[in-house]
Amino acid sequence: MATEHSGGGDPVRSLALLWRTQDGPSSGRRGRSDLGVDRIVRAGIEIADAEGLAALSMRRVADHLGVGTMSLYTYVPGKAELIDVMLDTAYGETARPEPGATGWREQLTGIARENWALYHRHPWMLQVATGRAVLGPNAIAKYDYELGALTGLGLTDVEVDATLSLVLGHAEAAARRAVEAVQVEQRSGMTDEHWWRAHAPLLGQLVDPQRYPTATRVGAAAGQAHGSAHDPEHAFEFGLQRILDGIEALVAQR
Amino acid sequence: MATEHSGGGDPVRSLALLWRTQDGPSSGRRGRSDLGVDRIVRAGIEIADAEGLAALSMRRVADHLGVGTMSLYTYVPGKAELIDVMLDTAYGETARPEPGATGWREQLTGIARENWALYHRHPWMLQVATGRAVLGPNAIAKYDYELGALTGLGLTDVEVDATLSLVLGHAEAAARRAVEAVQVEQRSGMTDEHWWRAHAPLLGQLVDPQRYPTATRVGAAAGQAHGSAHDPEHAFEFGLQRILDGIEALVAQR
């Protein structure tokens, strides 16, 4: 399946849903099951966490709640909006410790790792094409907090925004590879090492080491060093250090 | 829809498909329509380019070729394998100019931009979760070429691999945002600016600028500077410079 999309529906309704304004259904009035946006969202996150975004269907959520499928549409306009709220809810989980006296480098490191961890807890977040940012309360609070690490360094507002975007983009890209590696092992029931051992002979016949000397050597070295084709966590930390060094050069020049 | 997955099927069959080994069907034998893996792949890429990965269905590909749906399965084991071949075919498009006397920094810049352009030509590539690399001839040639930019700098093989991964990851992450921004404008039929103008009032009621001063200020500044919420190309180039600076620090230290 291709990536889910967010938004799309009536923006007013979406914002009302995200901020839980409007005295929606069953606000103390009536309703036999204690259904509601929160329970639906929680169920959605549970399913997506456990079985991936592909397993998240309206029918599945409804079954999980012991409710008819179409009942969900009383509280949520559609699947896209449900995913929006799931996203904002997940953003709300990120820890946001007081910076204290730590420097920007430590703060950015913490932010990157927090996002890395978030994507590991909720891999399905990586399969949602947001396009337009989800403007929920938690998303905005998170953005505000993360910007805080870069204020007072002499950077312009535009530079601050681009720099944060760079760090978050790296966390996302690295997490994407890590998560995909885990998922492919689950789906195929095969360790990376096992898989390579099974394919190496055939691949050896196909690719000419003479023609691609660098690829074969580096690929082998990387695989050797990490016990598999790639060590995602090492790649994350390595990349983060390079990026922080690059930011440091920019800051020094201001 | 959630991300498509690659692989999954019989790996021997997949490799045979990617490398076009095996005297598959219609190799001069017979077949009324001149169907074949190549025509199927080309059709798949055309559809995905034009209408996105969501529009890519086996029925759609077959219709495009004037052929029954199930005929495709004579040449391709399934949709996942078709996408694998589509990916490797796209990798084959990347330009790989002789490095000449240019330095590593220029080479890496060229590689990053080439990948950025590739994702813009084929946005659907960003929606495929590869997990395990697609081991086709073009993918390997591309990997070998790109590694070439980082040899002879005194880095270890593991560092070379991680560094390339960092640069490619940035190109991918930046392209993802750029492409999603374009797509959301197409889907919603609304310019980013138009969209913000429509939501600003309502959002202004919801979020307290006192509580999130940094977010509102920086968000406004970034939007002002680029004429929209974000300028993806600027973000790409800005991030690339930071990353190259960070790599430079590593190289200098060797």
Place this chain on the structure above:
DNA sequence: CATTCTCCCGTACGGGGTACGGCGAAAGCG
């Protein structure tokens, strides 16, 4: 008790991937 409001949800439609099995034409052979 009657009315009304509103949550709830059964049914149905158009789309998806692909397993299965049959059809018909070309290739190989005598």
Place this chain on the structure above:
DNA sequence: CGCTTTCGCCGTACCCCGTACGGGAGAATG
């Protein structure tokens, strides 16, 4: 030239999806 075998082709069917629509049921109100 005719028979047999092979194999590309594909119609049908099954189970999944999101959700439009309209009816049913139960509680709050009068």
